[in-house]
Amino acid sequence: MIHGATLTALFLAIASVNGAISPERLKSDVSIVIQNDLLEAESPHSGSGMIVLDNMDFNRAKSGCQALGESLWGSGGSFSQIQSNLDYLVYQGQHHQGQRYWISPDHRGAPRAINGRGSITRATASDSLPVLCTQTAPYSNETHKDTSSKFQVTVSSNNERITGFRDRLSFRFQGIRYAEQPERWTYSQLYQGSGAEESGLQFGSSCVQGPDTGTEDCLFLNIWTPYLPYKVAHTKKQSLKPVMFWIHGGAFTNGEGSDPTVDGSNLASRGDVVVVSINYRLGTLGFLALDDGQTHGNFGLADQITALDWVRQNIRDFGGDPDRITIFGQSAGAGSVRALLASSKARGKFSAAIMQSNLGGLAYGTTYSHYYTIAEQMDAAGTAILAATNCTDTASPIACLRALPASTIVSLPTTARFLVVDGTYLTTPELDLQHRSSTANVPLLMGLMRDDGAAMIGYPSPNDTLNSFLTSSGVPPSLISPSLFPTPTSPNTTLNIFNTSSHIATDGIFRCIDQATAYAGAINHIFPSVYFYEFNRSYQMPGWSPNPPLCEAPRTAAFPAGDPSAEYFKCHSGELYYVFGNVRRQGLALRDEADLPFEQFVVDSWASFARTGNPTPERGLLVARGYGKVKKIKMPTNITSYGHGWYPPQPADYNSSKPVMQRK
Incomplete structure (x- = not known):
């Protein structure tokens, strides 16, 4: 006869061998908690990282840690290292200070537990306690990421099973599709998963921004999170993390969500938030508007809203709270935040906004905060683009442009990079700061x-x-x-x-x-x-x-x-x-x-x-x-x-x- 504990251990061992572990297979929420005091550098608290699992008995606790490629915490580390982690679990309201957690057994193999005050006691194997596992995944950086099967983790989301990995500080899911490649100069549509297994181990392609840089199939986003829930529908609201939705800058002509400068791991870990970064279409491929009655521009801005829709629909699967999304961006990303504050299409889809170095006013900065009419955009870019491509006198200028390689479009001497009043995504030439009904009523942080x-x-x-x-x-x-x-x-x-x-x-x-x-x-x-x-x-x-x-x-x-x-x-x-x-x-x-x-x-x-x-x-x-x-x-x-x-x-x-x- 196979006893329950043995069956659990066998199941989890098989799960970890046959594929990435998941909250569903563990039947538990999974959290990475670490005192990231020095922001990803060796410190007295470098060994404080731990993985927290839900209540279970001792044998299942051991098997759960093993399925993650880890062990119960304490076999080789000092318990003083994790006191701040225990304090934080209490501060969050997840547990009280007297709560006991499974840790490694003593030298005779007898079960032990530690409480929120750091006191270690003997425990009975049948007790149901939350679990503290070790967290040995290495730090990652631009040149090194250990995406081996030991550190992979799978999340079911958007009718897909998406496999990412954990590093020292967070779970990382890279290159997640939020929209299929749209026909050029049409608006992106929210991607519905096909039921397939998808890899989130590598960043997706950046959007075209030069003859040899990026592709048109580029509408991907990336997620860094310290927490993955098991039963999403029953997850307590207080357990979900705030979401920080990053929109990159780059003059609306370059940039990408995978820029290592803005890697979200440290912010997610130290801030205890879910960080999302996105790609959106750039330059003429993202912002061309013509006076043809059908090419209304703002395609890159619409991509940002499509990505917001994906996040609101799916971010709970990654531990994020869809009702606490802060949009933030710098430079053209701040200009995007400003436009999203003005756009009725984005209304109600975020709860706070941060603008870092928003441009406006004089000279080069004018068009980031004052939006062209389509006629003005034609004068600034559209007419020159059509002339340079010999598409002016064709029956359908936009069809003529669509027949050209993307590399030709982005190599033209004129670039359409302007937000415009298109009547749908933007209906006024600037952010309305007089009428509350015209602007998102959310807390704002901004500066320069x-x-x-x-x-x-x-x-x-x-x-x-x-x-x-x-x-x-x-x-x-x-x-x-x-x-x-x-x-x-x-x-x-x-x-x-x-x-x-x-x-x-x-x-x-x-x-x-x-x-x-x-x-x-x-x-x-x-x-x-x-x-x-x-x-x-x-x-x-x-x-x-x-x-x-x-x-x-x-x-x-x-x-x-x-x-x-x-x-x-x-x-x-x-x-x-x-x-x-x-x-x-x-x-x-x-x-x-x-x-x-x-x-x-x-x-x-x-x-x-x-x-x-x-x-x-x-x-x-x-x-x-x-x-x-x-x-x-x-x-x-x-x-x-x-x-x-x-x-x-x-x-x-x-x-x-x-x-x-x-x-x-």
Whole structure:
């Protein structure tokens, strides 16, 4: 006769050999809990990772851990390492402090349990207790991911069985299709699974953005999650995690959801959220609008809404709460968030929004916040595209364009990258900040880099004057005002011109429209709460550093990786490593003692906003997770806020009276 415990062990062993393990096979929720104090770096808590399973008896607990390729926690680690994890389980309300959990047996093989206070006691094998398994999956990075069968996990979702894998910090599902490839210049439709087994081990193709980059079959999304539920329909609402839905930037002409800069593993782990990133169609293939009565544009924006629909329909299967989706994006991604706030097609599909460095106002930034009519887009791009492809005088210009290779379209000298008033996805030329019924009524967090505009202009030539350089940069020289934008008097005259121009460009392209949005949104009660920030610390991406090395902390003998306490331009995209907690995941050095606390603070604040609509993390949560020291950073005192005031902190040695790039 085969006893129940033996049968369970046999079943789970077979399950782990024949395919990736799943919550269904384990008959249990599966959670990764780890104190990610140093954001994916070796620390005293590196061994704190554990996998938590639901209540079961001791024999089934052992078999469940074995099916995951793990063992009951405690055979080789110190129990003090997991105290913060136990505290966090109590803080979440999942268990009380006296709750016992299965851990490894003693040296004689007798069952043991640990409670929320860290006390270890003997237990009876028939007791039904939650389970603590080891978590030995390695950290992953851009060049190394262990996707071997030992770490694979399968989730049933959207009428498919999708196999991803776990790394040290989260479960990862990459390259999930949310829409079939649509006919070119038609709107994407929500993908319904075919009942097949699908791989989520590799990222899907990026969307076409160059002759040899990307494909048209590119509508994929990626998920990072710390929690996978078993019986989704019966999962308690409080167990589901907030969802952070990332929309990449790139001028609506480039970028991808798989960019390693914004890998979601650290944010998901430390923030205890589900992170989703998406691809959407770009450039002319994503935004062409013609005056033919059928090609209305905004196809890339519509893709974002289709991806939102997929997430709302399926994210519970990955532990996410469809009623707590925060959309967030930077640059063109922030412009997308702004458009989604305005779009009735997206209304009710997200619960909060974050705009990082939204463009508008002057010069290059205008079209990100003020939307063209189709006629204006024809003047700006459509007519030139049709002429360059000899499609102007054909019976069907759009059919003519569809017959051309994608590589031809993206190689044209003119690109259609503009959001337009198409009458369906966007019905007004800008975000309506006067009438609440016209704009999504959700909490808003927004802001900019201190010197965002420094990336939007070139660098002066030796013969340039301030007037001529602004003119060549597309910025009206009428904005020159010695009282508002004083020109420094250092011996480096070109740097002086660049310094003043960058301040004018930052205010004209970013600050004015973003502060006006926050102000109008607050006083007109468009949004229930508004938080505005400015970063005065940045970590520029090595692969994109405009006007190098001006956007990088200056290197000295004492600070070979750069000295962030010295003055430098805090440029566009300089916050991305901080928001996703990926400085060291990208192999970069912490430049001074404030880099890590600042990074921790930003991750915790963004995740807090997704969780509660307030970027100030709950003190009890920080203490429970062992993150309490994050608060010890001096805040600036010279900034005025609109609505509810909040700003990321400056380094400990920040002096609010320090001149800005020799500004006088």
